[in-house]
Amino acid sequence: MKRLFKTITIAGSDSGGGAGVQADIKTFQAFDVYGMSAITAITSQNTTGVSSVMNVSPNVIYDQIAMVSKDIGIDACKIGMLANTEVIDAVFKALVDFKIQNIVLDPVMVAKSGDYLLRRGDENSLVKKLLPLCFLVTPNIPEAELISQTSIKTKEDMINSILEIKSLGPKNVLLKGGHMQGDFLTDILYDGIDFYEFTSKKVNSKNTHGTGCTLSAAITASLARGNSLYEAVKIAKKYTLEAIKKAPTNIGQGHGPLYHNLNFSKVN
Numbered sequence: 001m002k003r004l005f006k007t008i009t010i011a012g013s014d015s016g017g018g019a020g021v022q023a024d025i026k027t028f029q030a031f032d033v034y035g036m037s038a039i040t041a042i043t044s045q046n047t048t049g050v051s052s053v054m055n056v057s058p059n060v061i062y063d064q065i066a067m068v069s070k071d072i073g074i075d076a077c078k079i080g081m082l083a084n085t086e087v088i089d090a091v092f093k094a095l096v097d098f099k100i101q102n103i104v105l106d107p108v109m110v111a112k113s114g115d116y117l118l119r120r121g122d123e124n125s126l127v128k129k130l131l132p133l134c135f136l137v138t139p140n141i142p143e144a145e146l147i148s149q150t151s152i153k154t155k156e157d158m159i160n161s162i163l164e165i166k167s168l169g170p171k172n173v174l175l176k177g178g179h180m181q182g183d184f185l186t187d188i189l190y191d192g193i194d195f196y197e198f199t200s201k202k203v204n205s206k207n208t209h210g211t212g213c214t215l216s217a218a219i220t221a222s223l224a225r226g227n228s229l230y231e232a233v234k235i236a237k238k239y240t241l242e243a244i245k246k247a248p249t250n251i252g253q254g255h256g257p258l259y260h261n262l263n264f265s266k267v268n
């Protein structure tokens with residue numbers, strides 16, 4: 001009988017299917033882990049932007065996490081869109097109450113379309129409450145600039161920002177370089193001792209909606225499967241790059257989604 005590793009995404013729904021819970025569940029499937037969700041918000045979204053958002057009540061978010069924790073169990077947990085401080089508080093309580101481990105936080109703040117997904121001014125709640133609980137936090141460049149209160153233009157700036165973020169409590173930091181200029185993109189991982197660089201050629205494509213969600217969900221799935229953090233990031237980068245390269249060209253008029261249907265169940 002087959003046994004599956006169990007993962008949850010605590011994130012918002014993207015009606016367009018390219019980011020949020022939809023991207024995470026597709027990614028979990030590609031890694032052959034059992035995917036569950038605690039939906040934090042319903043966004044009316046397509047490849048061009050977000051038109052409306054309905055936040056799920058903090059009690060219901062807590063309850064979703066409680067129900068799957070008590071019955072099914074969670075090997076690794078990805079956190080994406082949390083809309084405001086009340087939601088952050090409910091998620092914090094559930095993570096503590098149910099002693100959830102292997103927490104990967106993608107500190108989602110603004111979508112590629114420019115729409116705010118976390119209420120402006122509530123970033124500090126995310127930092128203060130959730131960062132200390134995280135096994136890994138995966139900011140992009142603008143998120144890292146905001147969290148570390150530094151400006152990032154160079155690799156040295158990336159390192160300084162990472163050190164600042166690490167001092168806020170997460171066990172490990174992965175600063176994604178997708179927003180940097182140049183033909184090559186470098187993500188930098190810091191485990192408190194060493195820095196590891198993951199560099200790949202930049203794919204010239206506008207179909208990159210949901211790259212951050214996909215990467216963090218892939219890391220979560222790979223951790224659940226028992227890989228080390230370094231291996232998990234390496235495999236997740238490979239998956240995300242492949243998914244960008246194979247992105248379909250007929251989905252929407254704006255930033256289209258990635259191609260998630262890759263079999264990474266045997267990649268270790």
Ligand SMILES: Nc1ncnc2c1ncn2[C@@H]1O[C@H](COP(=O)(O)OP(=O)(O)O)[C@@H](O)[C@H]1O
Pocket residue numbers: 139140141176177178179185186187200201202203204205208210211212213215237240241244
């Ligand atoms: N055009 C691209 N070509 C190759 N890799 C990319 C490209 N854009 C982003 N990535 C990679 O996708 C991941 C997500 O990056 P990033 O765009 O920085 O995050 P976010 O989607 O949260 O803004 C990173 O590993 C980054 O290096």
Ligand SMILES: Cc1ncc(COP(=O)(O)OP(=O)(O)O)c(N)n1
Pocket residue numbers: 011012013014019020021043045080081108110111112113117208209210211212213214255
């Ligand atoms: C519901 C929801 N969650 C997260 C995002 C942001 O996703 P991300 O992977 O950062 O990709 P872009 O939106 O920046 O392309 C989202 N849009 N919706």
